[in-house]
Amino acid sequence: MRASQKDFESALRQVKLWKKDPGNEVKLKLYALYKQATEGPCNLPKPGMMDLVNKAKWDAWSALGSLPKETARENYVDLVSSLSAASEPPSPAKPAADGEQAGGDLVVTSENHITTITFNRPAKKNAITTQMYRDIMLALQAASKDDSVLTVLTGNGDYYCSGNDLTNFTDIPPGGPEEKARTNAVLLREFVDYFIDFPKPLVAVVNGPAVGISVTILGLFDLVYASDRATFHTPFSPLGLSPEGCSSYTFPKMMGPSKAAEMLIFGRKLTAQEACAQGLVTEVFPDSTLQKEVWTRLRAYTKLPPNAVRTSREVMRSKGRERLHAVNAEECEALRQRWLSEECASAVLRFMSRKAKL
Numbered sequence: 001m002r003a004s005q006k007d008f009e010s011a012l013r014q015v016k017l018w019k020k021d022p023g024n025e026v027k028l029k030l031y032a033l034y035k036q037a038t039e040g041p042c043n044l045p046k047p048g049m050m051d052l053v054n055k056a057k058w059d060a061w062s063a064l065g066s067l068p069k070e071t072a073r074e075n076y077v078d079l080v081s082s083l084s085a086a087s088e089p090p091s092p093a094k095p096a097a098d099g100e101q102a103g104g105d106l107v108v109t110s111e112n113h114i115t116t117i118t119f120n121r122p123a124k125k126n127a128i129t130t131q132m133y134r135d136i137m138l139a140l141q142a143a144s145k146d147d148s149v150l151t152v153l154t155g156n157g158d159y160y161c162s163g164n165d166l167t168n169f170t171d172i173p174p175g176g177p178e179e180k181a182r183t184n185a186v187l188l189r190e191f192v193d194y195f196i197d198f199p200k201p202l203v204a205v206v207n208g209p210a211v212g213i214s215v216t217i218l219g220l221f222d223l224v225y226a227s228d229r230a231t232f233h234t235p236f237s238p239l240g241l242s243p244e245g246c247s248s249y250t251f252p253k254m255m256g257p258s259k260a261a262e263m264l265i266f267g268r269k270l271t272a273q274e275a276c277a278q279g280l281v282t283e284v285f286p287d288s289t290l291q292k293e294v295w296t297r298l299r300a301y302t303k304l305p306p307n308a309v310r311t312s313r314e315v316m317r318s319k320g321r322e323r324l325h326a327v328n329a330e331e332c333e334a335l336r337q338r339w340l341s342e343e344c345a346s347a348v349l350r351f352m353s354r355k356a357k358l
């Protein structure tokens with residue numbers, strides 16, 4: 001059945017009522033279909049390379065070619081109705097009370113003296129959004145004060161985490177790319193500082209492939225247990241980026257400068273066994289037994305005298321903390337500049353256009 005002008009207007013009103021941001025990809029599709037339905041094919045000049053947002057919008061609209069206005073209107077109505085019918089948006093993450101589970105892109109649970117923070121965006125391979133960085137910091141703040149002995153980070157689905165959500169870079173504020181780069185650098189520095197200063201043992205249960213920042217911060221963890229399906233990938237150079245999470249310091253210290261260079265400069269992806277041999281991973285488990293073996297072990301660790309555990313950790317960590325803060329500051333400044341580079345802009349556009357399924 002063809003969508004009428006009334007259906008189209010009703011879909012436009014419906015979009016305004018959505019409580020949850022549908023994400024940049026959906027917004028781009030809606031934008032393109034709206035423009036095509038109301039103005040016809042795109043005949044605007046192509047925006048400059050660094051004007052990421054307008055360039056992405058232009059690409060999405062232009063990709064519709066000579067699609068008739070009526071078909072665009074119909075596709076818009078169909079898209080809105082399919083999205084409106086989809087499941088209710090999850091609630092935002094919050095630090096949980098004992099045993100409580102919060103839904104959303106981040107799930108925080110606290111049970112048996114273990115606080116677990118789970119990346120919960122499996123459809124996006126658990127890519128970390130700006131909100132998730134903030135929610136992780138809130139969760140760490142709460143976990144540092146609760147009665148847990150250990151804090152665990154893990155992922156839901158086939159990935160542990162695909163790193164920074166690359167669409168973070170498309171939402172340019174009024175101050176332009178410079179302001180975006182500055183606020184990202186502040187956010188990143190604060191985020192990594194939370195891991196440097198966290199007072200209790202941090203454990204990663206790496207259930208699948210890990211990319212980018214989810215790999216680099218592992219150098220700040222006490223234990224890293226990985227599935228034999230996990231891989232460890234830091235593709236910074238291809239993205240026009242440079243290392244973060246203090247990895248420029250922790251990785252060479254842990255695996256030697258040359259192995260660290262292979263990962264951090266040349267983007268070599270490590271298997272779980274290789275990462276274990278390099279000291280990044282504590283132990284590798286068959287995927288089928290990972291959960292059972294790891295959680296049994298962690299529960300046993302929580303029975304250890306908690307003050308002794310904290311004291312041992314503090315004496316192991318305190319000496320390097322100041323250095324780590326300095327490294328973090330330096331890495332964030334380098335990244336602030338990288339984010340403004342054409343190399344980085346092209347890489348993000350490449351990723352976005354790969355995904356433009358309009």
Ligand SMILES: CCCC/C=C/CC(=O)SCCNC(=O)CCNC(=O)[C@H](O)C(C)(C)COP(=O)(O)OP(=O)(O)OC[C@H]1O[C@@H](n2cnc3c(N)ncnc32)[C@H](O)[C@@H]1OP(=O)(O)O
Nearest residue numbers: 123124125127162163164165166167184188211212213355
């Ligand atoms: C402000 C602080 C900044 C800190 C900076 C940190 C630096 C980094 O973390 S750099 C690393 C950034 N991450 C990446 O480069 C990974 C990009 N993703 C991929 O290469 C691939 O998606 C994958 C290898 C992880 C998985 O490939 P696969 O073919 O199996 O699945 P896809 O169809 O590509 O992905 C499914 C779905 O997930 C979306 N997605 C995956 N990763 C990201 C991401 N990092 N950012 C945003 N979205 C991501 C992907 O677009 C797909 O979505 P759709 O199904 O809607 O198309």
